[in-house]
Amino acid sequence: MRAFAALAIATAASLIGQALAAPISGRLLSRSTGIVVTPGTVDDIIITADNTVNGTVHPSHNGTVSVPRIQATEKLSFALVNNFDGAQISAYVTGRDVDNNIVMLQADGTWYYPNPQGSTTPIAITGNVNIPLGAKGTTTNIQLPGYISSARVYFAEGNLQFFVVSIDSNGGAGLVEPAANNPSDPNAGVNWGFVELTNNDGGLYANISYVDFVGLVLSMSMIAGDGSVQTVKGLQAGAASSICNDLTTVAGQDGQPWDQLCMKDSNGKLLRVLAPTKYLDLAPDAFSSYFTDHINTVWSTYSTKDLTINTQSTSGDVACRTSGDVLNCAGDNRSYAKPVPQDIFGCNSGTFYIDRANDNAIHYAVAPRLCAAFARTTLLLSGGDVQPSLDSSSYYTTAPTHRYSQYVHKYETDNKGYAFSYDDVNPSGENAAGVVSDANPQLLTIYVGGYAG
Ligand SMILES: *[C@@H]1O[C@H](CO)[C@@H](O)[C@H](O)[C@H]1NC(C)=O
Ligand SMILES: *[C@@H]1O[C@H](CO)[C@@H](O)[C@H](O)[C@H]1NC(C)=O
Ligand SMILES: *[C@@H]1O[C@H](CO)[C@@H](O)[C@H](O)[C@H]1NC(C)=O
Ligand SMILES: *[C@@H]1O[C@H](CO)[C@@H](O)[C@H](O)[C@H]1NC(C)=O
Numbered sequence: 001m002r003a004f005a006a007l008a009i010a011t012a013a014s015l016i017g018q019a020l021a022a023p024i025s026g027r028l029l030s031r032s033t034g035i036v037v038t039p040g041t042v043d044d045i046i047i048t049a050d051n052t053v054n055g056t057v058h059p060s061h062n063g064t065v066s067v068p069r070i071q072a073t074e075k076l077s078f079a080l081v082n083n084f085d086g087a088q089i090s091a092y093v094t095g096r097d098v099d100n101n102i103v104m105l106q107a108d109g110t111w112y113y114p115n116p117q118g119s120t121t122p123i124a125i126t127g128n129v130n131i132p133l134g135a136k137g138t139t140t141n142i143q144l145p146g147y148i149s150s151a152r153v154y155f156a157e158g159n160l161q162f163f164v165v166s167i168d169s170n171g172g173a174g175l176v177e178p179a180a181n182n183p184s185d186p187n188a189g190v191n192w193g194f195v196e197l198t199n200n201d202g203g204l205y206a207n208i209s210y211v212d213f214v215g216l217v218l219s220m221s222m223i224a225g226d227g228s229v230q231t232v233k234g235l236q237a238g239a240a241s242s243i244c245n246d247l248t249t250v251a252g253q254d255g256q257p258w259d260q261l262c263m264k265d266s267n268g269k270l271l272r273v274l275a276p277t278k279y280l281d282l283a284p285d286a287f288s289s290y291f292t293d294h295i296n297t298v299w300s301t302y303s304t305k306d307l308t309i310n311t312q313s314t315s316g317d318v319a320c321r322t323s324g325d326v327l328n329c330a331g332d333n334r335s336y337a338k339p340v341p342q343d344i345f346g347c348n349s350g351t352f353y354i355d356r357a358n359d360n361a362i363h364y365a366v367a368p369r370l371c372a373a374f375a376r377t378t379l380l381l382s383g384g385d386v387q388p389s390l391d392s393s394s395y396y397t398t399a400p401t402h403r404y405s406q407y408v409h410k411y412e413t414d415n416k417g418y419a420f421s422y423d424d425v426n427p428s429g430e431n432a433a434g435v436v437s438d439a440n441p442q443l444l445t446i447y448v449g450g451y452a453g
Contacts, residue, residue, distance in 0.1 A: 033248050034262035035282070037271065040184035042122050045163065050212065051179040053094055053150045055102040057171050058113035074147050076199045077443050080140045080155075082133045083237070084216070084449025086191075087157045089133040093144070094162065094175050095151030098200075102175040103148065104129040104162065111145050114164035114175060122163035122176050130159060133448065149198045152177065155216055155448045156192040180213040180263075181278040189265050191272070193218050195446055203439035208232055209418045210408045214240050215272040219451035225440025232416045232434040237450025239411040243273050246407045257286050258403050275420070276404050277346035287341040290400045291374070295338050298379045302327065307379070308386045310427075311365035317386075318362055327370075332362040339374060345402060347371035347421040372425035377401040388427045413451065 082089055093105035103111040104127065112127035133140045133155075154160060154177070163176035178187035193216035197206035208218055217239055221231040236242070247258040260283070261274045280286055299322045307320040309329060320329035327336040336351045343350040352371040354364055373379045373387045376395035383390050392415075396406035408419035417434035418424070424433060436444070447453070 033251070033259035034244070034264045034270070035183055035260060035274075036264055036266055037183045037188035038266075039186060039189040041186060042124070042163065044182070044184035045122050045176060045186065046179060046182050047122075047165070047174065047176060048179065051177045052174040053096060053102060053152075053177070054167055054172060054174045055096040055100045057115050057173045058099075058101040059171075074144075074199075076144045076148075076204060076441060078142045078144075078153070079443060079445040080131075080133055080142065081445060081447045081452060082136050082138055082140070082449065083447050083452040084136060084157070085237075086449070089448050090156050090159055091131040091133060091140070091142075092129055092154040092156070092160055092162065093131070093142075093148070093151060094154070094177060095148040098147045102164070102173055104175070105131065105142070105144060107131050109143055109145060114162075114173065116164045116166040116173050118166050120166050122165040125162045125164055125175075129162065136449075144199070147200045149200060151197050151199070152194040153197065153446060154178070154192055154194045155218060155446075156187075156190050157216065158190050160187050160190055160192060180215065180272055181274055181281055183263065183282070188263075189271070191216050191269075195220060197444075199441070203437065204441040204444065205435065205437040206444060207436075208234050208416070208434035210235070211275060211418050211421055212278050213272050213274050214243055214408060216448065217450050219447040219453075220434075220436055221445045221447070221453055222436035222438060223442040223445075224438035225442065227442075230436040230438070231414075231451075231453065232436060233413040233451040233453075234417045234434055235408070235450075236411050236413055239408075240273050241270050242411050243404075243407040244270055246410070247273070247403060250403050254399060256290055257283070260286070261404060273404070275345065276402070277342060277420075280342050280345065284342075287345075291339070291341055291344060294377070294380075294400050295374075298322075298374075299325075299327075299338065301380060302385075305385065309366045309369050310386060310388065311362060311369075312388075313361070313365055315362050315365060318366060320366070329362065329366050331360075332366050333360045334358075334363050336367075336370065339371075344371065344374045345404075345420070347375065368422040369425050372420075372422045375402040375405060375420055375422070388425050391427065392430075 080091055097103045106112045106128045112129050114125050116123055160178055165174045167174045179185045195206055195208055195218055217235045217237055219233045223229055244262040247261055251259040261279050263271045303322045309318045318329045320327055339351045343352050352367050354367050369387050377398050378384045378390050378394055381394055405419035415432055
């Protein structure tokens with residue numbers, strides 16, 4: 001197990017430092033594009049909030065147990081449709097059961113309860129937790145033994161390894177999952193993706209998101225209790241490679257390392273596309289001057305006229321002006337410094353970080369709208385002095401902009417699935433969330449490799 005900072009230094013130096021140090025013109029002609037993964041061992045795992053689900057260890061079981069007391073209504077049914085042109089697909093279900101124990105689903109429909117036996121080094125889970133899908137064109141039906149929360153349904157071209165680790169001295173355990181942005185993760189060489197869900201007394205809530213990366217393409221369709229159907233088609237089949245091609249083209253035009261968001265195996269096969277916020281974990285200096293001139297122009301523009309933020313709440317419109325290095329908004333009890341690239345791409349750090357305990361309601365409303373405006377580069381457009389007010393046809397139309405988000409949306413068939421955290425900011429209330437939810441779900445269908453409904 002390694003610390004993240006150590007990886008950041010080693011990776012930036014060994015994988016991309018050389019390419020980035022070369023002059024831009026030479027670099028574009030000679031370098032091979034993308035990060036090449038080097039799958040490692042348990043020693044290369046980096047534990048973060050993104051690749052763990054933490055809970056407790058089942059007190060009286062070690063491995064498998066069947067749970068007969070569960071009522072039928074708690075047993076969510078899935079249809080897993082294989083629409084993928086490629087190798088054998090395996091599915092895996094991770095999460096926490098009703099008692100907060102970490103669980104994985106076994107192929108026989110019972111829970112497997114991973115137990116780290118007190119080990120603070122991750123231990124490979126050896127239960128029968130691989131659920132093989134049938135060939136392309138077939139549907140595999142599975143059912144959960146009971147409610148599950150903080151769950152993920154993983155799909156992989158080939159097999160994934162999961163691990164369990166002790167996280168405290170009170171029986172707490174972490175289920176360790178694949179990490180998209182660790183090029184040395186044991187699963188780094190596998191093409192995978194997941195759907196997130198929680199199913200409890202309140203019903204089912206399931207989502208697909210591209211906030212961290214684009215991998216194996218997944219789509220969902222849910223039959224609700226009243227028989228109505230909710231569908232999230234999400235990305236087109238083959239979207240990762242289309243997005244990567246567009247990023248490589250734009251990197252050739254602006255000299256920014258967009259092409260480095262593409263992660264490939266040693267044969268050059270594309271595995272996934274990282275969101276720039278995740279790439280910056282590996283290469284913290286990337287894009288360092290990309291937004292600088294734009295930010296300075298925004299700052300000088302709004303030193304002499306108002307930037308109006310429509311809070312879309314009872315706080316109404318809020319007038320903002322820059323003064324020196326900060327932007328102040330009326331009634332907002334914290335000002336905004338100039339953002340750095342990580343702030344614009346991720347919308348949750350630095351100037352856009354929201355301190356839930358100390359910020360006020362106006363700050364909660366302004367920060368997401370301001371970040372969305374920077375990510376989409378709408379602040380200097382005609383009408384951009386009111387945010388949000390412009391519709392999606394004006395997003396990403398001028399540089400510098402969030403090319404990853406632009407291209408994810410370009411290949412979404414129904415504009416569903418967030419490409420950055422505040423993709424829900426828009427003037428009309430259109431909803432880009434890739435969510436299905438219902439109090440009494442009858443069936444959740446997940447399509448692997450493109451929607452085929
Ligand atoms: C689970 O626990 C580990 C170890 O304390 C921590 O690093 C990780 O962020 C936790 N995961 C979540 C989702 O909070
Ligand atoms: C659980 O299983 C592991 C691996 O088979 C074994 O080493 C351990 O002793 C078992 N623990 C209990 C409490 O049965
Ligand atoms: C997606 O669902 C998971 C699990 O229910 C939840 O933790 C997460 O916040 C959801 N993400 C979004 C963007 O709604
Ligand atoms: C911001 O406002 C909140 C709520 O009114 C208050 O609790 C907090 O102390 C304020 N913070 C600052 C930095 O003024």
